[in-house]
Amino acid sequence: MPGPDPSRRNERSRRAVLTAALDLLAETGYSDLTIEAIAARAGVGKQTIYRWWRGKGAVILDALVDAAAVAGDVVLPDTGDLGADLRTVIRGTVAEFADPRLSATTRALTIETLADDELAEQVRDRLLRPQLDAVRLRLRAGRRAGQVRDDVDLDQVIELLFGPIYHRWLLRTGPLTDAYADGVVKLTLAAIAPVTASRQ
Amino acid sequence: MPGPDPSRRNERSRRAVLTAALDLLAETGYSDLTIEAIAARAGVGKQTIYRWWRGKGAVILDALVDAAAVAGDVVLPDTGDLGADLRTVIRGTVAEFADPRLSATTRALTIETLADDELAEQVRDRLLRPQLDAVRLRLRAGRRAGQVRDDVDLDQVIELLFGPIYHRWLLRTGPLTDAYADGVVKLTLAAIAPVTASRQ
Amino acid sequence: MPGPDPSRRNERSRRAVLTAALDLLAETGYSDLTIEAIAARAGVGKQTIYRWWRGKGAVILDALVDAAAVAGDVVLPDTGDLGADLRTVIRGTVAEFADPRLSATTRALTIETLADDELAEQVRDRLLRPQLDAVRLRLRAGRRAGQVRDDVDLDQVIELLFGPIYHRWLLRTGPLTDAYADGVVKLTLAAIAPVTASRQ
Amino acid sequence: MPGPDPSRRNERSRRAVLTAALDLLAETGYSDLTIEAIAARAGVGKQTIYRWWRGKGAVILDALVDAAAVAGDVVLPDTGDLGADLRTVIRGTVAEFADPRLSATTRALTIETLADDELAEQVRDRLLRPQLDAVRLRLRAGRRAGQVRDDVDLDQVIELLFGPIYHRWLLRTGPLTDAYADGVVKLTLAAIAPVTASRQ
DNA sequence: GATTAATCGAGACGGTACGTCCCGTCTTCCA
DNA sequence: TGGAAGACGGGACGTACCGTCTCGATTAATC
Structure with a gap:
């Protein structure tokens, strides 16, 4: 199996991660932004992040794209x-x-x-x-x-x-x-x- | 006391650090470039680096400026x-x-x-x-x-x-x-x- | 949260640490006995030691108590x-x-x-x-x-x-x-x- | 030459070291007592301590013997x-x-x-x-x-x-x-x- | 009194270990 | 089986001291 099954993905977790990432970025700056902190803030296991994203950058990107999509x-x-x-x-x-x-x-x-x-x-x-x-x-x-x-x-x-x-x-x-x-x-x-x- | 006395600085150590930094950067790329590795390669204590530079970036900058100065x-x-x-x-x-x-x-x-x-x-x-x-x-x-x-x-x-x-x-x-x-x-x-x- | 969950503790790691501590103590004496050395010898991360013991003394104590328990x-x-x-x-x-x-x-x-x-x-x-x-x-x-x-x-x-x-x-x-x-x-x-x- | 010349020893420094050692011992306890701290407190170079004493223990011993001698x-x-x-x-x-x-x-x-x-x-x-x-x-x-x-x-x-x-x-x-x-x-x-x- | 050599305060040096942080993986147990 | 939780091996971080070495600037004994 190449990867996880996207259809079973928990949307609530996805949103929590993106929101937490954006919040932390604003609060503490990029260098103090860690996967661990995002997971803790989002109330999510670290594995859940690593399962769906390649790393810190991918999370932020998704968060920003997501925010931009909202903007229109x-x-x-x-x-x-x-x-x-x-x-x-x-x-x-x-x-x-x-x-x-x-x-x-x-x-x-x-x-x-x-x-x-x-x-x-x-x-x-x-x-x-x-x-x-x-x-x-x-x-x-x-x-x-x-x-x-x-x-x-x-x-x-x-x-x-x-x-x-x-x-x-x-x-x-x-x-x-x-x-x-x-x-x-x-x-x-x-x-x-x-x-x-x-x-x- | 604001900081160390530059007049007592060991020129040999300074050169060793800059050289090691440049070498490691060329050899292994930026991600493998740690203060610890630079210190080890230069045969220098970590504290000697932290005494004179604010961090990895400052070391590289100095190394590059130094190299540029040599270039003329x-x-x-x-x-x-x-x-x-x-x-x-x-x-x-x-x-x-x-x-x-x-x-x-x-x-x-x-x-x-x-x-x-x-x-x-x-x-x-x-x-x-x-x-x-x-x-x-x-x-x-x-x-x-x-x-x-x-x-x-x-x-x-x-x-x-x-x-x-x-x-x-x-x-x-x-x-x-x-x-x-x-x-x-x-x-x-x-x-x-x-x-x-x-x-x- | 007061501390780690003992029920999730890795018994293999625990044993490895205690054994390594005892071995090093016998081999090199107390002054060469560092947490770092114990971790390295045990093939264990330092954090795993700090997670379960308060310091060097606690590790040795446990090791000795453990050995004594075996002795009967x-x-x-x-x-x-x-x-x-x-x-x-x-x-x-x-x-x-x-x-x-x-x-x-x-x-x-x-x-x-x-x-x-x-x-x-x-x-x-x-x-x-x-x-x-x-x-x-x-x-x-x-x-x-x-x-x-x-x-x-x-x-x-x-x-x-x-x-x-x-x-x-x-x-x-x-x-x-x-x-x-x-x-x-x-x-x-x-x-x-x-x-x-x-x-x- | 086997060692330093005791006749040239600075009595003021000797006293300053012993006093500082005793003071620090009382203030911070033994484990926080460092040669560096003693030297700083005494206003003395570290080398002056290492020149005349074998280490922390020797300094304290001297300080205590000195105090006891006063006691009679x-x-x-x-x-x-x-x-x-x-x-x-x-x-x-x-x-x-x-x-x-x-x-x-x-x-x-x-x-x-x-x-x-x-x-x-x-x-x-x-x-x-x-x-x-x-x-x-x-x-x-x-x-x-x-x-x-x-x-x-x-x-x-x-x-x-x-x-x-x-x-x-x-x-x-x-x-x-x-x-x-x-x-x-x-x-x-x-x-x-x-x-x-x-x-x- | 001038000379000279050692001691002095200061602190930079190469090291080593510290205890912390975070990585990315692995394990456990729950829903 | 996906997820929350977090223990795990690993490794760099920046700090604290170690004991040695290198600097002038006093000293103190000798000339």
Whole structure:
């Protein structure tokens, strides 16, 4: 038998674990977060966690995905003004990284991600993909509207938008503010604007 | 008394610890890198490590800074062609992140960094600053040569260059190749080029 | 929760620890007897020791009590000759203290005992009580036979028999030989004999 | 050169160490008494202690001998009544063992003594000998006065007096009171009295 | 009084064991 | 059989002291 039978899984335990994980993460920070503590808080045996998750990271990921699912789908506005729409989403992302509370969980997952390729993949696909996809969609619409050059790779543009934020967040090289978000968008727009409209 | 007297520090022990840390990191990876192992390999008491460093991260940082110091100062070429010069340095950075070997140490430090503000500060200032400064210097020269618009913040440009690499490295969203490096540089140049020369 | 559940205790581990403790004590002496060494020798985690014993002394005590239990109950001979019977048991005790091997464990326990009231209590009650009780029983029989004065406290007599041995053992004031044992018994008999039979 | 030059020894440091040792012993008990703590309290380098003493036990011994020397020589009264005189000294000894304060130091030294033959020798000869000798002297006088049988070994009598106290002190088998002291003396006297005077 | 050598306070050093924490597995007993 | 509970072997943690060694800065005896 390759693994446990998911159909017999106790939903109550699953929820208790995810809730406990999120609570502890907020309370004590990632480094003080142990499987043992999660199990104790959740009133669950350790084995129950090891049976259904690969480790700490997998639990947190599930907890976050679960929370995100509750929050609903990511949809980018399309006001016709690409710059304005991007500013909206980038400001949101920057705010998220700036918020110590939200940032703590990101930080936590990022740590696990660094040492676990499979987890990295899941974080990317299950947690971040929706937002990245939404941005790509908006960029595509912008391209159709002639606001983006034909020769740029949209995925690269996405990295141009989000990369600097990660960089600044990791290295603490400066404040994560709305003004900063706007600057990033402005530069990105400059990078992708058609020649005849290079100043926005 | 705030702490030990640095003037009485044993240089031989310091070197042994840094060397052992680097060796173990290369040999066995980050997860097998324990203070205990470093002490044993270095032939040093654990207390000697705890006396002079705040933890594993601080040891690795010192080891890397030390190694970098031996390697010498970072100087960017200035061939007059800003794009070519940036491609050189960005290709190097991308290669570093792509190399599992070199990347392991970065990975290790980043993990520590995520949970330790003081360490993050030191990594930024002692390890990365030289390269970032060198790039900023080259950009300034480019600006004087009319290759960079006056209204762009050079620090933001730096993040535009390095941020995407971090992003792709963390999320494994694509390969880290020379072609990718060139793409990043190309987009960045487009973002900062004066209006009348917005195509490279 | 006050402590661990004894019903779930692993008997194999318990035995391994006690055996290892006894072996190490015999092999390397008390100073080389560390919890760490016992754990290693027993193939047991340190926590398993700390879970069930309060420290080194408690482990040794248990080991000795266990060994004594295997050896069986202490019964003093009753040949009718009180002096002869006491000489037998006191010679045995003296020999035990004289033997560096057996004495090492006594020494070890005594050290622990000196700094730990609870342990002292247990050593007295679980390890020594049987012998002391056996002697008291024999003395009581002697009293019924008119060989012991009615006004003497038998517990004090016991101390009169064993006390000098402890004294000599602690202060190394003289050899611990059969002749010495006989001398102690002789004096003690003189102290407790009825008036009309004060010479042995 | 076999050792340090005693003529150059710093008397101030010697006194500081002995005082600190005694103070710490009273404050924290023997097991918490470390060379490091003594050195710190005395304002003395550790090496200064290791230079002049063999270890913790030697320091304490010196401290106690030093204190005893201040107290002056031990002289037993000779009122002509051997029993009364012995009761005086044994009551004093019992009181000393009963006093947690004084007993702590005895306890401490006894521990060291158990693992260190050389120290045991010194404790016996420098610290206890005076009292034992005084008792032996009084017993000899008693013998001349016809209160002690000729065939008893006076050293054995001494052990008969002090042994039970050690025994009771080590094993906590009963209270250490004046009444107990008197009982010990009474039994001892019975053991050594000439036949015609076996009841005191 | 100057010289010189040992002692001094201080504390860094290589070690060892401590007792705690948590890992991931295993065992027991309950529902 | 899944789950709660938690004992288990293992191993790193960071701390406390051990006894030795290395530093200037006093001393104290000798010149």
